[in-house]
Amino acid sequence: MRIRWTLSVLGHLLFIVFFLGIWEAASRSSLLDPTFFGRPSGILSYLWKGLIVDRTLWNELGYTLLAAAISFLGGSIAAVVTGLLFSVLPRLHRAAEPYLTLLNAMPRIALAPLFLLWFGLGIGSKIAVGASLSFFIVLSATVAGIRGVNSDHLTLSKALGATQRQIFFKVTLPSAIPVVFSGLRLGLVYSLLGVVGAELIAAEHGLGQTLAYLQSTFSMDGVMAILLLLAGLGLGVTTLMNRLERALLVWQ
Structure with a gap:
């Protein structure tokens, strides 16, 4: 297993080195215009300067991560609480579902200028965009997880004399957690996307x-460097959530 993992990592590294080498050679021979595609040496130089030499990128990275974390926590907590409330009060869910569907259908990035007017250029407007994206994703996963509980388990629990409280906390909630975690994983990524999208429109930092x-x-070297940094950031948060999910759901 260890050897297979090592060979897999080496294979990916070789592919990346080969790809970057071809890219650099094509840029230097004018097969690819660096004005539009940049070149790997320039991208690495920009990252080295921004992360190691003057470290200006760390401040922008911290601003983006802080806004994404707050929006994810706020949106996810509100979504899970709302989903649990809907499971307890199904009539409330049926009454609110059309309005939630309407709000979810609205493109939040298009609402970013409105959030900017309400909360200004600071971190507040970015949190609002990110939270609005994560909320509906986590809410849908929470409701789907609760609805997907095996009906046989619920029937058996009732037959054995379990109370509604016991059924909820010992059957419904544990069964829904894997689906909820899938929503949380997506919610974290979309919180980051929402924050970066809002920063693209107007922001002081990020x-x-x-x-x-x-x-x-x-x-273009800087653009490609930031895109590479964002891609690595997205990969990192997704990997973190996957490991957290495996650690918390080890009982399955």
Whole structure:
């Protein structure tokens, strides 16, 4: 198993080195215009300067991560509480479902200018966009997880004399947790996307604001570097959530 994992990592590293080598050679031979595609040496130089030399990217990265974390926590907690409330009060769920569907159908990025008017250019508007994205994703997963509980388990629990409280906390909730975690994983990614999208429109700080500035100045090496950083950030948070899910659901 260890050997297989090592070979897999080496294979990916070789592919990345080969891909970057071809890209660099094509840029230097003018097969690819660096003005539009950048070049790996310039991208690495920008990241080295921003992360190691003057460390300006750490401030922007911290701003984006803080806004994404707050929006994810706020949106997810509100979504899980709302989903649990809907499971206890199904009539409330039926009454609210059309309005929630209507709100969910609205593109939140298009609402970003409205959030900017309400909360300003600071972190508040970015949190609002990110939370609005994560809320509906986690809410849908919570409701789906509760609805997907095996009816045989519920019938057997009632036959054995379990109370509604016991059924909820010992049968319904544990059975719904895997689906809820799937929603949380997506909610975290979408919180990050919402924050970066809002920063692209208007912001004082953040990776999205930096990306918008670099794009406006035609600094393609910087644009590619920020995109690479965002891709690594998305991969990192997804991996973190996967490991957390495996650790918490080890009982399954």
